[in-house]
Amino acid sequence: MGFVASYAGSELKRRKGRALVTALGLASGVALVLSIVGTSAGLADAQDRALTPLSSVGTDILVTRGQADDATGTATEGAVVETGPSNSSSTDDNAAPRVRRFGPGGFGNDADEFAEETKAVTTDLSKLGNPGDKFTHDFFVASAGLTFDEEVLTRLAKMNGVEDAIAGLTMVATHQTGTVPAIVAEIQTGGETVEQTQQIAPQTDAERAATQQCLQDKGAIVNSDGGNTEIQAPPPDANGNPPRVGGGGFGQLRQGAFEECLPERFRQQIARFTVPQRTLQQALNPPQTDITSTTYTAGGVDPTNPDSGLVTASQVTKGRFIAAKATDEILVAVPYASEHDLDVGSELTVNEKTYKVVGLVQPAVQGSAADIYWSLPALQELSSRPNRINTVLVKTDNAADVEKVAAAIRKELPDAQVVTTESLAAQVTGSLKDTKKLADRFGGVLAVIVLGAAFALAALLTLGSVGKRVREIGTLRAIGWPRRLVVRQILVETIGISAIGAVAGIALGLGAGAAIGQFSPTLSANVPTVNTSARLLASVGASDPIAAATNTLHLTVPVDAATIALGVVLALLGGVLAGSIGAWRASRLQPAVALRDLG
Amino acid sequence: MTVTADATARYLLDNVSRIYKTGGGDVRAVDGIDLTIAPGEFIAIEGPSGSGKSTLLQLIGGLEQASSGRVELDGQELGTLGDSELTDLRNQAIGFVFQHFNLIPTLTALDNVSAALAPRGVSREERRTRSTAMLQRMGLGDRVDHLPSRLSGGEQQRVAIARALVNRPKVLLADEPTGNLDSATTDEVVEVLGSLTEDDVTVVLITHATEVAERAHRRVSLRDGKVASDSAN
Numbered sequence: 001m002g003f004v005a006s007y008a009g010s011e012l013k014r015r016k017g018r019a020l021v022t023a024l025g026l027a028s029g030v031a032l033v034l035s036i037v038g039t040s041a042g043l044a045d046a047q048d049r050a051l052t053p054l055s056s057v058g059t060d061i062l063v064t065r066g067q068a069d070d071a072t073g074t075a076t077e078g079a080v081v082e083t084g085p086s087n088s089s090s091t092d093d094n095a096a097p098r099v100r101r102f103g104p105g106g107f108g109n110d111a112d113e114f115a116e117e118t119k120a121v122t123t124d125l126s127k128l129g130n131p132g133d134k135f136t137h138d139f140f141v142a143s144a145g146l147t148f149d150e151e152v153l154t155r156l157a158k159m160n161g162v163e164d165a166i167a168g169l170t171m172v173a174t175h176q177t178g179t180v181p182a183i184v185a186e187i188q189t190g191g192e193t194v195e196q197t198q199q200i201a202p203q204t205d206a207e208r209a210a211t212q213q214c215l216q217d218k219g220a221i222v223n224s225d226g227g228n229t230e231i232q233a234p235p236p237d238a239n240g241n242p243p244r245v246g247g248g249g250f251g252q253l254r255q256g257a258f259e260e261c262l263p264e265r266f267r268q269q270i271a272r273f274t275v276p277q278r279t280l281q282q283a284l285n286p287p288q289t290d291i292t293s294t295t296y297t298a299g300g301v302d303p304t305n306p307d308s309g310l311v312t313a314s315q316v317t318k319g320r321f322i323a324a325k326a327t328d329e330i331l332v333a334v335p336y337a338s339e340h341d342l343d344v345g346s347e348l349t350v351n352e353k354t355y356k357v358v359g360l361v362q363p364a365v366q367g368s369a370a371d372i373y374w375s376l377p378a379l380q381e382l383s384s385r386p387n388r389i390n391t392v393l394v395k396t397d398n399a400a401d402v403e404k405v406a407a408a409i410r411k412e413l414p415d416a417q418v419v420t421t422e423s424l425a426a427q428v429t430g431s432l433k434d435t436k437k438l439a440d441r442f443g444g445v446l447a448v449i450v451l452g453a454a455f456a457l458a459a460l461l462t463l464g465s466v467g468k469r470v471r472e473i474g475t476l477r478a479i480g481w482p483r484r485l486v487v488r489q490i491l492v493e494t495i496g497i498s499a500i501g502a503v504a505g506i507a508l509g510l511g512a513g514a515a516i517g518q519f520s521p522t523l524s525a526n527v528p529t530v531n532t533s534a535r536l537l538a539s540v541g542a543s544d545p546i547a548a549a550t551n552t553l554h555l556t557v558p559v560d561a562a563t564i565a566l567g568v569v570l571a572l573l574g575g576v577l578a579g580s581i582g583a584w585r586a587s588r589l590q591p592a593v594a595l596r597d598l599g
Numbered sequence: 600m601t602v603t604a605d606a607t608a609r610y611l612l613d614n615v616s617r618i619y620k621t622g623g624g625d626v627r628a629v630d631g632i633d634l635t636i637a638p639g640e641f642i643a644i645e646g647p648s649g650s651g652k653s654t655l656l657q658l659i660g661g662l663e664q665a666s667s668g669r670v671e672l673d674g675q676e677l678g679t680l681g682d683s684e685l686t687d688l689r690n691q692a693i694g695f696v697f698q699h700f701n702l703i704p705t706l707t708a709l710d711n712v713s714a715a716l717a718p719r720g721v722s723r724e725e726r727r728t729r730s731t732a733m734l735q736r737m738g739l740g741d742r743v744d745h746l747p748s749r750l751s752g753g754e755q756q757r758v759a760i761a762r763a764l765v766n767r768p769k770v771l772l773a774d775e776p777t778g779n780l781d782s783a784t785t786d787e788v789v790e791v792l793g794s795l796t797e798d799d800v801t802v803v804l805i806t807h808a809t810e811v812a813e814r815a816h817r818r819v820s821l822r823d824g825k826v827a828s829d830s831a832n
Contacts, residue, residue: 002723003710003713003714003716003717003723003726004717006710007703007705007706007710007714007717010705010706010707010710011705013705014704014705014746015705471699471701472701472703472704475695475697475701475703476703476714477686478660478662478689478695478701479689479690479694479695479714479715479762479763480686480687480688480689480690480691480715480718480766481686481690481714481717481718482683482686482687482718483682483683483686485717485718590662591662591689592657592662592663
């Protein structure tokens with residue numbers, strides 16, 4: 001050990017008080033800064049958990065096909081419907097209220113599509129068996145009504161700036177068990193002959209003229225005089241035979257000739273039809289007490305892309321992700337698994353097909369959470385929605401291009417809801433956001449002030465120490481210590497003190513962090529969530545692509561190696577700074593002071 | 600008067616002055632002193648307070664630079680040396696002993712002596728060996744690990760002398776080394792200082808005490824910054 005280090009050790013050991021005061025000053029600063037940094041990181045962490053549901057699914061943009069905004073029929077043709085949170089003050093394009101214009105046909109198309117989408121859903125329980133039979137059936141409905149054809153995926157994947165596009169399908173499933181209702185009415189309809197009599201309006205002048213012309217063509221003599229018309233039969237021919245024109249009231253005209261000359265509406269006025277006969281069977285007033293229903297949400301993921309999708313491999317807490325080609329494997333969300341006593345290895349039968357639970361997942365706090373995840377083809381088959389998807393998760397080549405790509409997607413798919421991570425984050429309100437804003441705004445300033453104060457304290461104490469050691473330092477200079485050695489001595493001493501400060505500061509900081517974690521203040525965040533959250537949609541029936549959900553989060557103060565390293569660096573920095581000031585002062589002392597009587 | 604160069608002189612002071620500028624005008628602490636000191640000489644400098652004794656010691660110790668005149672140590676003019684050269688010179692050729700001992704209170708006797716070796720980059724072992732030997736020579740072999748606060752005044756001064764001698768200097772400059780000692784201890788210290796001349800060490804001692812000055816080879820008396828008398832004992 002060099003003399004300087006040994007000397008510094010003796011100084012710290014025998015001048016404990018001064019060393020401890022300096023070290024504690026630095027430690028307090030470091031601890032406060034670590035607490036601020038940790039709290040800020042905790043807030044950022046909480047914000048990440050609450051605000052970036054898309055990030056948890058490894059994507060930048062979420063494209064969903066939800067039900068038309070005006071599916072309730074409140075919008076009129078050509079109307080402008082504004083949606084989006086009213087409290088948004090962001091200037092972000094995405095955060096601004098979205099405007100959807102319904103041109104002619106817009107409403108009708110969505111309504112037709114919705115009817116088409118839901119036609120596969122079985123609503124007639126009598127189809128599940130004979131009356132009295134026990135049944136168990138899961139009914140699947142796309143979470144937001146409408147779906148895309150899978151070809152959309154290819155279109156999006158080919159767009160500029162898109163790195164990857166992953167398909168997803170979210171469904172609301174209703175699991176029902178019960179007895180096929182016995183009350184089935186048999187109704188025979190049809191077979192009746194319907195006769196209808198109508199009062200016909202008189203002929204118009206044009207029709208009358210046409211009739212007269214027709215009769216004349218058939219040989220009748222028509223005399224029109226003012227408002228009266230006289231029709232005479234034609235004269236007999238050379239052999240004395242009557243003309244072959246018609247019959248009826250005119251005798252000499254051929255039979256039916258007059259009716260032929262009447263306008264079409266007179267000839268067809270009497271319609272007679274017979275309703276075809278058929279028999280309808282329908283359950284009437286099904287006995288609800290016998291049927292139990294539970295709902296859950298189903299997600300379809302692409303097992304060949306375990307890193308992106310409604311749920312990702314990183315969210316698997318036990319077991320594994322669905323194998324690439326497996327159609328009989330499922331993942332179950334931890335809360336659902338615990339509620340229904342499921343675990344890895346459990347089997348679940350849905351609509352007479354058995355699926356094996358291969359993994360438990362902990363999905364994001366909000367966003368694309370489902371209870372059970374199938375492989376996409378399996379869910380499509382199960383829900384009778386072949387080749388249909390309702391979510392596309394888009395990853396962009398460059399984070400800076402997200403908004404540009406989102407705009408291009410909106411243009412490409414005008415009926416889709418396109419949401420970016422940023423647009424969700426911009427719409428968050430609540431105490432979390434306020435605290436984060438406060439931390440962002442003042443945390444840094446506070447940290448700088450605290451650190452500045454700690455450094456100033458350390459520097460002052462070091463200067464004070466040097467001041468008290470004038471004779472000692474003068475003596476060292478007198479006996480031949482060069483300035484650089486004096487500087488090194490003071491620096492080593494203060495760095496030693498700062499090392500103690502670092503350890504104490506980190507301990508204090510960790511303690512403060514643990515105390516905050518123990519106290520666990522709650523923060524709320526009104527977080528926008530996207531339509532893929534089937535659960536949310538199931539519960540509120542929302543059709544808006546962005547709905548709000550309030551999350552309550554507990555603040556934790558994460559301390560990692562980087563934070564500890566920061567504490568060490570800050571303390572040493574403080575030591576070096578204080579030591580440099582002290583050393584500068586010491587190096588300027590003249591050796592002659594050693595000879596002066598300083599009392 | 601101009602002093603001619605003497606090849607055998609340890610110190611040569613030629614018309615040396617040190618002027619301090621103060622608000623009340625210039626103060627000539629040392630005023631035109633000429634002096635020659637031989638190797639192995641034990642010289643006592645006397646004079647009342649303010650006569651320039653300490654300033655003279657600082658000038659010949661390389662702690663201060665003369666305002667005018669020339670100070671030579673073994674032919675080396677100190678006025679031409681920079682701060683780092685003077686520092687080296689003080690470490691290698693000059694030993695200092697102070698009235699208040701100026702030991703470092705947090706270091707043991709051994710480490711106080713070793714402090715003088717620190718700038719020379721000697722190994723820890725060598726530092727320990729040389730320092731211990733020097734303390735033993737001062738009769739402090741059983742006090743090496745004691746802090747200054749646990750040593751008597753005489754012992755502390757002997758530690759200071761050990762520190763001054765550990766680099767085997769050519770000159771030992773002592774500023775009132777017995778000023779804080781009782782008479783018995785003063786005798787011990789003067790005895791030690793006197794014995795150094797046997798090794799050709801030049802000892803320059805500032806003192807108020809006549810009985811101490813009487814034990815030197817030569818006495819120089821200062822008054823108002825000038826040499827009032829210079830005589831051999």
